[in-house]
Amino acid sequence: MGLFQSVALRTVERKLKEISGEKVPIIAGHKLLYTCNLRCHMCPFWRRPDPLLLSVDEERKMLDTLADFSVSYMGFEGGEPFLRRDLPEILRLSHDRFFTSIVTNGWMLKDHFREVKDYLDFMFVSIDGIGKVHDRLRGMDGSFEKAREGIVAASAEIPVALSSTITSENADQVDQITAFATEMNISVSFQVAYDYSTAEKMSPPSEKLKSAIYRLLELKKSGAPLMESREYFQSVIDSWYNGISWKCKPWLTINIDPQGRVVLPCYVLNEYTGSGRIWEMDLPKVWNSVDWKIYESCNKCALSCYLEPSLFSWSNFTMVKERIIDGILSYLRA
Ligand SMILES: C[S@@+](CC[C@H](N)C(=O)[O-])C[C@H]1O[C@@H](n2cnc3c(N)ncnc32)[C@H](O)[C@@H]1O
Ligand code: SF4
Ligand code: SF4
Numbered sequence: 001m002g003l004f005q006s007v008a009l010r011t012v013e014r015k016l017k018e019i020s021g022e023k024v025p026i027i028a029g030h031k032l033l034y035t036c037n038l039r040c041h042m043c044p045f046w047r048r049p050d051p052l053l054l055s056v057d058e059e060r061k062m063l064d065t066l067a068d069f070s071v072s073y074m075g076f077e078g079g080e081p082f083l084r085r086d087l088p089e090i091l092r093l094s095h096d097r098f099f100t101s102i103v104t105n106g107w108m109l110k111d112h113f114r115e116v117k118d119y120l121d122f123m124f125v126s127i128d129g130i131g132k133v134h135d136r137l138r139g140m141d142g143s144f145e146k147a148r149e150g151i152v153a154a155s156a157e158i159p160v161a162l163s164s165t166i167t168s169e170n171a172d173q174v175d176q177i178t179a180f181a182t183e184m185n186i187s188v189s190f191q192v193a194y195d196y197s198t199a200e201k202m203s204p205p206s207e208k209l210k211s212a213i214y215r216l217l218e219l220k221k222s223g224a225p226l227m228e229s230r231e232y233f234q235s236v237i238d239s240w241y242n243g244i245s246w247k248c249k250p251w252l253t254i255n256i257d258p259q260g261r262v263v264l265p266c267y268v269l270n271e272y273t274g275s276g277r278i279w280e281m282d283l284p285k286v287w288n289s290v291d292w293k294i295y296e297s298c299n300k301c302a303l304s305c306y307l308e309p310s311l312f313s314w315s316n317f318t319m320v321k322e323r324i325i326d327g328i329l330s331y332l333r334a
Contacts, residue, residue: 027305028071033080037108038105040139042167044198066256074101079258082108101123110152122158122159123158126163163191164188166192177190187227194303196268210237217233227304236302248306251290252310266303268306273286
């Protein structure tokens, strides 16, 4: 069975499980490692130790468990995923089962994207500003230029988007970053920096952030290539500035840490059920024993991998078109 057919079948399975009252994720995220070659000020991950990583066979067991749980989309990140020499093999296994994407800082992209391009449906490259602004935030001179070269090479062959994290240092750069994406003929995804307790607190001051989000909503309405929906920006404004919360559904996105453990309820709050690895547990039982209701009004982060699925509604035609119909059409065209 081809990828498209098996994902379609899992979508039907998931719908049936949902009808019987089960909570089932649609997206899975996996941090392949915490180690990184950059030192971004706002990032907690490179600061964490990396005990034993999963072997390729363990990665396969993890992917099989997620496919059995009806997951359709798999996203890899880290740390820096390109630091793993077995990355092509892991992505191949994933692409046999899921629509597969990766997030990278782009440092190694130009030299290595050919090894992985056949196993990716989508790639995100992080860009947090133009030139020196990006280099300063990423703690490494030359990181903007390396990422730019990687984007030029990779976007000629696979769909690429920028991933941009809004901080106190770059909140005034959303126009420049969007213009850079437009110039490169790719799209851009923006997210707001979350103040992790183990990283530098860099989320922008309230009024500065408000201007940036309103500007992004304007850019979206004017047709700029932003990946987030209008509802995404509007929900952030409503919740953080008007006291109207969105209903967070973190159960739609499952996250697996570099040791194969399920991170609960989301990778921001970062709790665990124990040290068991995902293929060693009764995953549907673990997932459905979480009291998800208490997180509905959390609204602490605006990470799009949680907020966008939480906002999805079949009764909103623009959303269905942008996220389902356009996705299917671009897949069929590729
Ligand atoms: C953790 S990185 C891992 C992948 C790769 N190393 C990279 O930088 O793209 C994934 C994304 O998380 C973003 N990120 C880092 N610190 C963050 C924070 N405090 N809040 C929100 N996003 C953050 C990064 O900018 C990046 O786009
Ligand atoms: S490149 Fe990615 S993982 Fe590495 S420090 Fe920066 S945000 Fe964190
Ligand atoms: S809003 Fe809260 S529960 Fe939802 S993903 Fe963010 S931190 Fe997790």
